[in-house]
Amino acid sequence: MEYAESFTKLVAIMDELREKCPWDKKQTIQTLRPLTIEETYELADAITEENWQELKEELGDLLLHIIFYSRIANEQNKFTLTEVIEHICNKLIVRHPHIYGDVNVNDEEDVKRNWEKIKLTEGKTSVLSGVPVSLPAVVKAARIQDKAKQVGFEWEKKEDVWLKVQEEMKELQEAVKENNPMEQEQEFGDVLFSLVNYARFLNIDAENALERTNKKFIHRFTRMETIASDAGKKLHEMTLDEMDGIWNIVKKENNPS
Numbered sequence: 001m002e003y004a005e006s007f008t009k010l011v012a013i014m015d016e017l018r019e020k021c022p023w024d025k026k027q028t029i030q031t032l033r034p035l036t037i038e039e040t041y042e043l044a045d046a047i048t049e050e051n052w053q054e055l056k057e058e059l060g061d062l063l064l065h066i067i068f069y070s071r072i073a074n075e076q077n078k079f080t081l082t083e084v085i086e087h088i089c090n091k092l093i094v095r096h097p098h099i100y101g102d103v104n105v106n107d108e109e110d111v112k113r114n115w116e117k118i119k120l121t122e123g124k125t126s127v128l129s130g131v132p133v134s135l136p137a138v139v140k141a142a143r144i145q146d147k148a149k150q151v152g153f154e155w156e157k158k159e160d161v162w163l164k165v166q167e168e169m170k171e172l173q174e175a176v177k178e179n180n181p182m183e184q185e186q187e188f189g190d191v192l193f194s195l196v197n198y199a200r201f202l203n204i205d206a207e208n209a210l211e212r213t214n215k216k217f218i219h220r221f222t223r224m225e226t227i228a229s230d231a232g233k234k235l236h237e238m239t240l241d242e243m244d245g246i247w248n249i250v251k252k253e254n255n256p257s
Contacts, residue, residue, distance in 0.1 A: 011081065014067045029072055036065045048211055094118065116150040127151055138207045141196040158201035165194045220250045 017024040039061045046054035070081035095118050097103035098111065105111050116127050124130065127147045131140060148154065155161045172187040199206040224246045228235055235243060 010064065011067055014064065014071055018068075018071055024068075027068070027072070029069060032065060032068060032072075036062070039065060044211075048208055048215075112146075113150045116147060136207065138192075138196060138210060141193050142200060142206055145197050145200060155197070155201070158198065161194070161198045161201050165191070165198055168194045220247065220254070223250045223253070 019025070039058060043055070043058035043062060045051075046058050066084070067081060070079070070084050073079045074081065093100045095115050096111075097114065097118075098105040103114065105114065119130060120127065127150060128144055131143045131147065135143065145154075155164070168187065168190045172184065172191050175183040175187045196206045199209065224243065225235060227246050227249065228238065228243075
């Protein structure tokens with residue numbers, strides 16, 4: 001394997017840093033945790049932007065973190081890097097009986113259903129138990145819905161899901177009319193949850209779609225600030241109509257048609 005030598009080299013570097021570098025020697029799994037989360041989001045940004053150079057670099061950073069955690073665990077006699085690798089190898093073999101066994105599947109949905117069934121035989125008490133508590137809410141909603149789907153708890157067609165979205169929006173408007181803040185928050189959450197569900201039926205990654213919109217807004221807004229500044233103005237000194245006029249100019253810059 002051509003990458004075996006490179007992997008061994010990285011492990012050796014990590015071992016040396018852990019023994020000789022003051023910063024690396026001081027780290028614990030708790031001090032690494034926020035850094036790992038940051039690296040994961042940087043990887044997510046690279047994926048959203050389809051920046052392959054950044055993707056390569058961020059994957060390397062995450063790989064280093066995996067080796068770092070394993071080194072610390074080994075020091076505390078918890079587990080070794082070899083055990084980490086063997087565990088994931090064994091899990092993949094067990095959970096892919098259509099490749100390493102005699103199970104037949106028709107498509108990717110069969111694979112996912114089998115995956116969830118196998119997890120239940122491994123001691124999981126619920127198909128939802130594998131959803132991390134700390135996932136961002138939009139991502140968590142999609143994962144919850146996708147897992148519920150594996151046991152058949154799913155709408156049949158996207159038109160039904162859209163009707164549910166409209167129903168939830170109507171309930172939100174009713175809560176707004178009643179001026180009940182707690183009820184408004186609950187109904188707003190239901191609207192978001194149903195929209196995430198609709199996104200799944202459209203084969204859209206809701207989290208990624210929202211992030212693309214965030215990035216688009218940031219680009220347009222900062223461009224609007226630049227145009228205003230070039231004209232000797234500040235946004236807070238302008239009327240909403242004036243800002244909207246610049247906003248429309250910026251939109252045409254991106255979409256001249």
